Amino acid sequence: MDKLWNVELKEYNSNQNRKYETIFTLANGYRGIRGAIEFSKVGERGNFIAGVFDKNTAQVTEIVNCQDPLVFNIYVDNELVDIDKANVLDFNRTLDMKNGILYSNYKLELKSGRIVEIKTERFVSRKNVHRWAAKYTIIPVNFKAKMFIENIIDGTVVNSAQDPAWLTKHFEVVDALDLKPGIALKTRTYDNKIEIVEATKVLSKDEHGNVFKIRKYAKLGERVRELYEFFVEEGKEYVVYKYGVTYTSRDTKEELFAVAHKELVDFVNEGYEKEKEEHSIVWTKLWDGMDIKIKGDDTAQVGIRFNMFQLASSAYADDPRVSVAAKALHGEGYKGHVFWDTEIFMLPFFVYTNPEVAKSLLMYRYNTLDGARRNAQLNGFKGAQFPWESADDGMEVTPKWGVDYDGNPVRIWTGDEEYHINSDIAFGIWEYFRATKDEEFLINYGTEILLDTAKFWNSRLEYNEKEDRYEINRVIGPDEFHEHVNNNVYTNYLAKWNMKKALEVKEWLKEKDFTKYETLCNQLGISDVDFKEWEDKLNKIYIPMAKDGKLIEQFEGYFDLVDIQITEYDENGMPVWPDLKGYKLHETQLIKQPDVVMLMLVLGEEFDLESKKINYEYYEKRTMHKSSLSPSMYSIMGLTVGDTQNSYKYFLKTILTDLEDNQGNAGHGLHAASTGGSWQSAVFGFGGFSVDENEVPNFNPWIPDVWEEFTYTINWRGSKVVVTVDKNDVNITSEKDIDVKVYGKDYRVEANKKLVVSR
Template sequence: DKNCLLDIYTGIDTSVFNVGTVTEGKKRHFKVKEAGQFKDAGYLAVVTLEKKYVVIYWAGFYYEVDGKKIPASDNVFQLELKKDQSVKFTKLFFIKHFPYREDIHLYKERTFVRFSQAFRTDFNKLITQHIKKWDSVWRKVDILIEGTANLQQNLRFNLYHLLIAAPQDRGFSSIGARTLSGEGYRGHVFWDTELFVMPFYLYTLPQVAKNILLYRYRRLPKARELAKNEGYNGAKFPWESADTGEEETPAWARDFDSSIIKIQTHLYEHHITADVAYAFYRYYLATGDEEFLKKYACEVIFETARFWASRVFYNRTTKRYEIRGIIGPDEFHINVNNNAYTNGLVQWILSLGHTLFFYLKKRAPSSFSQLKEKLGLREKEVKEWVKIAKKLKLNIDKKSRVIEQFDGYFKLREIELEKTDENGIPLLPNYLKAKDLKYTKLIKQADVLMLLHILTNKFSPSVIRANYNYYIKRTLHKSSLSAPIHAIMAVKCEDMHRAYNLFNVSLRTDISNLYGNTQEGIHAASLGGTWQAVVFGFCGIEFIDDIISVTPKFPRTWQKVKFSLTYRGDRVEFDLTNEEVRVKIVSKKKKKTKVVVFGKPYSILTNKKYKFFKKGVKKEEYYY
């Protein structure tokens, strides 16, 4: 309406700090080494306090008035605008870190060249390049769902946050439990990364999955050190990992009822070591990368098998091996014996280590000899692994076929969950306190069902259904890791109403702030878990050896789902409804691939479209 004077403040804020743990105050992680202006741009050089990394920032700011582009010569200035006059502001920045050196002149020069190239480029051209790059990525990862409008938007919100969290540095970093979007868990890496998040990258952007695994491999020496310090053989990965691979778990934290509790996960939640080994082999199965198997995977799997062989206890009375003093995924029950998830996965890892030892010996004798000598591994030791695996305790009730979550679980207090919140999540009875949950059968998240999810082909449908029916009634879903896994298992057991409810909880975890703590960062596990619920759950995709299996079971509001996955170097395109499956395998080679569609086996050729129909489908089937 009239002339105005704008006060412009731009630049780089050096007053930032991080929030400490519950026993700490605010924390500052850097000191300013140098700051200044150079050729219409501002720069800042800081040095991190612990690792002494040098981080260089360049920032450029310009504004356009009446078509004239004017670079800002300072970070603080005033701009006078006349009535009806408009202004457009543009800011570009560049950030890069380096190893420490006292003289940073070369770092400044190198980064300024990269920054100035962008700063001199027309902004519309930058946007065009940006869109082109993002389009190429979205074509690989997008999932198109014909259903409710907000479903597509919410799903892409999850996919986007997975994409921007992807590490591209060949193992220098990984993905923290809250990605890079907040300070929750201080950026630490948990099992969430390998078990919940990595499958998304594995079947869409496999190089990112490889980077995640290289992060663990680069810290294998530290994992060996951790095992040795605790009196074990092989390698033990930390429950919470950061830069060095050392154990980073804090001593204290807030529980879900806001009480401050002592953290013991690093003392007992050792399944992380089996989780990492599982992820290495899963990468090999999905990519067929023999070099990766020889160079990285076998070493990790052998060293983790060694750890577990030294971690077990032989019970002379029962003549069974046991794993005592453990925490499974259900963290309500601490320091238990023979957790089903842990024992079941360890059993699989020990058998796998034995199989790979002789596979490598036969298929790659040179690599085998080198690795055998490097690790000092002998055949006698490896044969002991399979002996332990066969006798490792796993409690399965013969009559009900329910797997006991840990020794004594069936004898705990039964609590009936009568009320739920607006999302269908069970509410803790008012008379029950968080500290008393250990005396009950109530569990935090998928534990036995997590085992049945990741090793689903090792268990019969009747065992899966029996355990789902038993544990779903006793799960509080007090972790973002819980809803997506239970959604997948609900689909397997054709409990479609609950499957869709739990999927929606996972889908909306952060976009709707369902847990009330999204301000601490996006939940990485629910991002990856949501993708798994769509692909492995509702779309019914399974990769079994060299067979691709497809059995869609959609909720009522979904008409069609279209997406593509990467499998062993090929692109597999899916176009699915409840009654019809269209598949095309795009490959550089002409070959046959085995598929199972709606439970029936077929053999199809690459680079040809195939259409399969489900005969005799009822309209109301799989609807809730």
């Protein structure tokens, strides 16, 4: 295997199990299985199926940790193979990102002195999302004995197993089934009564046929198991295949046991190797449209591929009722909720590499639009107010209480005040349309969201008669250190943009499909009177600025706060808390992440280079990076304003967020927004890709000295575009004729011909 496609772990430390369960998670958009070691009881196993949510006794609705189908125990006589009780003679785990397969090798000396070697591989199919499988090669190194293989589906699983205050069970076991051979367990969630069936089967053959001699089946409380007994000879290899199938009542109206059983039989008949091969073919196609190649920097190469692999694993195009959560399908962190992260950080990756998935993610917002309208109504506003944290129906599910950095109870206000999510979604719609020109989507779905979010902002604006301006008060921006602020610039500027874009698009719709335009106006209760009101108001929305007009004030009164700057950094290069000199955090200018810098990246064409440079330099000294979203933004903006040294540093921080656990919480699940930020840092930052006000692709790349060559691929309006940057030239090829700008000059790239521009 090529090391540049692999994430490898060579030493075992049970204290690191949760972290590597996240890193080695295998997912396909439909489901995610955390990368647990079958032969360890230490960690936090997870089986997450997109769209399966429940509340029951939890604080809020959250993703369900479903019954665990991964349990696979080996006994030598009656001695359990347990890595935490054995002497580890050899250990290696390797995630093959090129093919989406997790390999593990263990050589263990049991307490009895017996030495057993186990080689495993596991995949969660991209070809058929309902299938997953594992292969175990078992070698009795220095003994012959009776061996037992125990296959279990465990229905005792709970959520928040590491947090006794919120320990919750989200399903009841309905039934178990003996598939003879194979087992199945059906569960049902408490609130929405979603049924889930996991079915598994283990098989082992050698040159003489079936290896197993005796089979026993049992339902043991909330667990179902089958046990196989056979005899092993010293030094001989024994191969055991485990086939798995998953279905829920979200997938079909047919009886689930019957559907799962048939699928399992078909899977076994087709065979492990065939499914693995077809799964790898899907990954080959995915990589063909998204791979980034970095020559000369192995750390950057493996890091960027890890981020793309896990983000691409977290979504698929066939279920428009689900989106990518903040921790993806990799853990219970943030309760499986969907945030603004999806549209601002993750969506661009899919827009420019896999537009069908991007469309599906936006359709999730359309399919939860009724919930957003209900949120607005409950809060006394009009239109649609998308939730800060979203689950399955678009209603607000942000917890009301959490803990601060010292473990003290603290009220969470984001669900009440972080309104900018509306504009983030609106921007995502526009970015998708701009890159794809998918008129059907904008006509039938996107325009409705743009209009209803604009209608919300119109109702949320507050008129300041004294200043003759419109304000948005008592809000939280992306910098969540400062709550209840007035006129946050990120919120206000994007609200203005949202309203303006809605007015532009409704004019476009009027020309394209007048009947649809009239239908939407009727449905949403809006007319030319409303549009005139929006236009009048948006031109008076207050944007806080410094007196010189270049430095933007993050929110009204921010510059009056105590100015404490960062002077020290830890071993990961992350800021160390400075002495607050007795002040509370919200009384200082220290920020969690940079609202102003983020705004200038989202709407880059609206700010000149000098403004970007001034704001980057000011806010960089005051940003604590207490969000994994933050470093990627500084990496991109640093390249824009010429701070190349720090840009590379921030890029490495971003791509290594989970691999080096520089936020300290990788065990909770993937930092999915950071994976999207990694791609943006590479493509928008070093690749210099942007789209100007005339919707022309711009390329202004810069690469570090350590990079010999840098290549990335994007999809622009149905054409695959490949950009390669080396020490001397920028090379661009496209499947179709396209007009581009390179370093500010106009060029035409002819289909399948290389454009070469000197750097």
